[in-house]
Amino acid sequence: MQNAIVLPLSGAVACYLYKYVQMVAENRAELQRGKLQADILWPSECTDTENRNWNFKSRSFQCADYDFRLVNCGMPKVADVCHISAKGSGCDRDAEEYNMCHPKRGVALIFNHEKFDHMVPRSGSAKDCSDLSAELKSLSFDVQVYNNLSYAELSDVLMETAGKDHSSADCLLVAVMTHGDPGCLHSRDTDYHVEELWLHFTGDKCSSLIGKPKIFLIQACRGTMVDAGVSVDETDGYCVSYLIPTQADLLIAYSTAEGYYSWRNPRHGSWFIQALCEELRLHGRTRDLLTLLTFVCRRVAIDYHSNVPTDEKMDLKKQIPSITSMLTRLVYFRQDQQK
Numbered sequence: 001m002q003n004a005i006v007l008p009l010s011g012a013v014a015c016y017l018y019k020y021v022q023m024v025a026e027n028r029a030e031l032q033r034g035k036l037q038a039d040i041l042w043p044s045e046c047t048d049t050e051n052r053n054w055n056f057k058s059r060s061f062q063c064a065d066y067d068f069r070l071v072n073c074g075m076p077k078v079a080d081v082c083h084i085s086a087k088g089s090g091c092d093r094d095a096e097e098y099n100m101c102h103p104k105r106g107v108a109l110i111f112n113h114e115k116f117d118h119m120v121p122r123s124g125s126a127k128d129c130s131d132l133s134a135e136l137k138s139l140s141f142d143v144q145v146y147n148n149l150s151y152a153e154l155s156d157v158l159m160e161t162a163g164k165d166h167s168s169a170d171c172l173l174v175a176v177m178t179h180g181d182p183g184c185l186h187s188r189d190t191d192y193h194v195e196e197l198w199l200h201f202t203g204d205k206c207s208s209l210i211g212k213p214k215i216f217l218i219q220a221c222r223g224t225m226v227d228a229g230v231s232v233d234e235t236d237g238y239c240v241s242y243l244i245p246t247q248a249d250l251l252i253a254y255s256t257a258e259g260y261y262s263w264r265n266p267r268h269g270s271w272f273i274q275a276l277c278e279e280l281r282l283h284g285r286t287r288d289l290l291t292l293l294t295f296v297c298r299r300v301a302i303d304y305h306s307n308v309p310t311d312e313k314m315d316l317k318k319q320i321p322s323i324t325s326m327l328t329r330l331v332y333f334r335q336d337q338q339k
Contacts, residue, residue: 097288097330098171098213098249105333106169106212107161108141113178115148117189123266125177128219128273132175135280139333141173151187155196162200166208171331172201173215177273180220182259194218203246211244213331215289216252219270223259229305229318247326253293254322255300263306263319272321275299289331290323297321 092099112129114122133143146157158174166172174197179186185194197218203210255272256262264270275296283292301320308314 095329097332098211098327100170100332100334102168102170104142104169105140106142106166106171106173107164108136108143108173108175109157109161110136110143110145111149111154111157111174111176111178112145112147113149113176113186113188115188116179116186119179119186122177122179122264124264124269127267127269128177128264131269131277132217132273135277135284136173139280139284148188150189151192154187154192158197158200162206164208166206166212169209169212171213171215172209173217174198175217175219177219177270180218180222180262182223185218185220198250198252202250203244203248205246209249212249213289213327213329214250215331216250217273217276218253219255219262219264219273221260221262222254222256223261225260226306226314226317227257227260227319228316244328245326248328250324250326251289251331252324253296254324256319257322260319261317263304263317271300271304271319272296275303284333285335287332289333290325290327293321293323297323 110129110133112125114125129145129147133145136143146154149157161172176185176197180194181191183194184191185197186192197216198214200206201209201214253276255270262270262272268274276293278299279287279292279296283295287295297320301318304319306314306317
């Protein structure tokens, strides 16, 4: 082989190589059919030919626990082989974007609570659930919907999901639509602390999600205050091991600010979820997640107001979502025909 270049293929490196070869290949169809397999030079340690795998379609590079080598693809010169674990879950230390090039997008849990043992029903939540599920599926998520679970059932699903291997996934998403109070959410039969949604997925509890975005979307009241609004006048790196906090890479998007009411239309769904679905539909493949959520906030803040003419205290009120980000990189759900 000529101009052989030896490189490790794992995580963000594999994603970069795939995009580069895809760009320079003269015939994309041949690339997708895997005709570049002849250009693979396996390490001498990879003697088990039945269990080694090079697959452009899934972008998996597997050979026991060894690093992988790609040659003869016209790659620019880079540093010598780096020891990035092929089964690692994180990113290059200095990457500006999360590695979203795993074989799977990841699981999206939707907990939809419309009926309760001791609270009024949440009319309109079924539409939120259906719309959000459709948008997440369009982004290649493995959507799993759970309706009206008890606290014990909800806890079991969270713990079971945290106990699974997410090594082949880009991220995790959990959405909850329910009644809420300051600091807590309601299952069908009781309330629970909101932190219980993510405590099983922190870096010290779920190692296969270390260095990956963990996204939590919460449609629920956080109090009883309402916002009357105010008038706006128009005017003119590779091979380095590093530590990260256990709480890193979490994003929690609340439908409303702490202490405030969260609005929902019985026929059309909640303001927050509907605005989120619209932004995902229009820009889910092009904008990074925080930018997208910023425009969700704008939609909710500007395009919506309550319509309760029989109750002056609740009429013409506003709402603003609240985003808590512990992300360390940008999250993109770019188009990927391979997932």
